[in-house]
Amino acid sequence: MTITQLQYVLAVAEHKNFTLAAEKSFVTQPTLSMQVQKLEDELDILIFDRGKKPITITEVGKKIVAQAKNIVAEAERIKDIVDQDKGFIGGDYTLGIIPTVMPTLLPMFLNTFIKKYPKVNLIIKEQPTEALIRNILDGHLDAGIAATPLEIEFIKERPLYYEPFMGYVPNSHRLTGQQQLGTEDLDVSDILLLQDGHCFRDGVINLCKSPKNLQDEHFKIESGSFETLVSLADEGMGMTLLPYLNTLDLDDRKRKFLRPFKNPSPAREISLIYHKSELKIQITEALKDVISSIVKGAIAFQDVKIISPLAKN
Template structure:
């Protein structure tokens, strides 16, 4: 049994196809098939059911894949140890970021990170929290940036910053005359929300005083972007809530519609999350340093109340 054979097994388990798996690990399909067959003969079990389309793991194959993933992770740790000993920060690093954070945070730190750590090849993907958790556990992401706490047994969290919620209230709205608002003044039927799948929506629902039946309203709308919510709000269709960093790019006219919450302000915790195996920690720590540094000056609120919404979306 070799580490290479285990890499091949994991590739076939992921793609459920020998040809696609071979392309992923940069070998010919016959070479990959032969090595997996040798492993099966050595173990005297069938890892894959080749009669199924697409190929499926056998029951014992599922257990082997779980253990293979652990073994491959531990073998990768050896290279990590060498890199850390040499002070080397480089190589490929796969980072996931949730949609409500990526557009505002990424431009703030990416250029600085690339300049300081040019040997790191970042592969960044926008994913919702559920997909991030799955890919971290499967080893398809090295780390991610998401709203926390997640309360996942195999995932560790490094808080980066606490981002306040800000109300966007158009002229004529019942809260537009207030200098600051209270969480208990919010009405969920009056708020334009992000669509299901966004953890930011759960944070908003969590700070509203009650979850009222939206069917009482004349209409109910959920959108996938803050830009759409702002435009609809400007049309007098309701208010919305925004993460603070998103408000930094608003126009002067739109800024006049922003209302802060009375302190302590409700906020979300944003963290760098990664698997408990702690692979590539030197890059994770470098990311934390860069991001914390650039955000620290932007979010300068005190006495921020941390909201802990359901973050499983």
């Protein structure tokens, strides 16, 4: 039994197809198939039922796959130990970032990080929170940047910054005369929201005192981008809430519609999340240090109240 054989088993288990598993493993399909078959012969069991399309995992195969994940992870930890002992910070590192954070945060830290750590091959993927969690568990991501707390047993959360909410209130809105907003002023029925699947949407709904059934309204507008929400607000379709960093690039005409919240300002906690096994922790720590130092200068708010991204119901 070899680590390579276990890696091939994990690839087949993920893709349910020997050809695709071979492509992802950068070997020929006969080579991968032969090594998986060799392992099955050694153990005198079948890990995969090849008679079904797509390929399925046998009951004993499921137990082997689960154990293989642990063994492969521990083998990778050995290299981590050596890298840390040598003070080496480099190699492939795959980072997932949620869509409501990526456009504002990535330009702030990416250039600085790659210049400071040129031996790190940083691979960035934009993914919703649910996908980040799943891919961290499966080992497809080394870490993620997401709104927290998530309260998931196998994930560690390291806060990077706390980002206040800002109101965007056009002239036609009932709150246009207020220089500061209170959470008691908010009515979810006239707030333009991101579409389902965005944790910022859930945070906004949780912020409102008594969220209504959104299906009861005469119309419902949801978008995947803050830019669209701002444009709709300008057309008199309601107000919206924006994360602070998303307000920095607004032009002067739009900035006059921004309204801060009374202290403590509602805010979201943005964290670096990763598996509790802490593989590649030296790169994770380097990434955290770079991002925290850069964002600290952009967000000066101190008195904030964290709004959970977790839905209430």
